[in-house]
Amino acid sequence: MGASNSHPWIQPVPNLLSGMRLALAGVFPFLVPWARPWTLLIGGVSDLLDGWIARRFHATSWIGGLLDAVADKAFVLSVLGTRVAEGDLEWPLAILLLSRDAAVLLAALYGSLTRRWHAFRHMPSRFFGKLTTALLFPLFLAWYALPQAAWLHDTLFWAAAGSSLLAAIDYGRLFVRGVRDLRRGIEPGSR
Numbered sequence: 001m002g003a004s005n006s007h008p009w010i011q012p013v014p015n016l017l018s019g020m021r022l023a024l025a026g027v028f029p030f031l032v033p034w035a036r037p038w039t040l041l042i043g044g045v046s047d048l049l050d051g052w053i054a055r056r057f058h059a060t061s062w063i064g065g066l067l068d069a070v071a072d073k074a075f076v077l078s079v080l081g082t083r084v085a086e087g088d089l090e091w092p093l094a095i096l097l098l099s100r101d102a103a104v105l106l107a108a109l110y111g112s113l114t115r116r117w118h119a120f121r122h123m124p125s126r127f128f129g130k131l132t133t134a135l136l137f138p139l140f141l142a143w144y145a146l147p148q149a150a151w152l153h154d155t156l157f158w159a160a161a162g163s164s165l166l167a168a169i170d171y172g173r174l175f176v177r178g179v180r181d182l183r184r185g186i187e188p189g190s191r
Helices: 013-030 033-056 062-085 091-097 099-114 127-145 150-184
Strands: none
Touching: 013 033, 013 062, 033 062, 033 127, 062 091, 062 099, 062 127, 091 099, 091 150, 099 127, 099 150, 127 150
């Protein structure tokens, strides 16, 4: 008996965790300052748990992966938007942290305009994309839980920004290769 058959109640848990993170992203800008570090901690833990549970108990799905990615992006946008709105971060620096997301957005726009959404199903998570998310949560937590630790903020910021740029390049390369494959009649993800 597989892990997914022995625990059917666990199947919706990863999506519930992603949904909770999405809700936290929606309320983050309106939270009192002392609640923000706790919200970031909960959001980061939920991100780790939903992926681990999904893999461990074979509770993965394309929709679940999409919900997880949307929740991650919404959380990042919410925190960065809050920092910019409150004057704690200049928007060019926020855009630098969002370079990975800009590359993914361009691919999504292309998929939308060409009605080739199936190509997204074959766009896997990549090392630098995951690393960027893994660096952003500690950066956000440091901003709100350790506001005086400027050296830590700078170190985490530049690590996350560099990773985001590398992820954008990697996703851009995949996107260009995928478009070329489609033009040649090769199914995305088949090579």
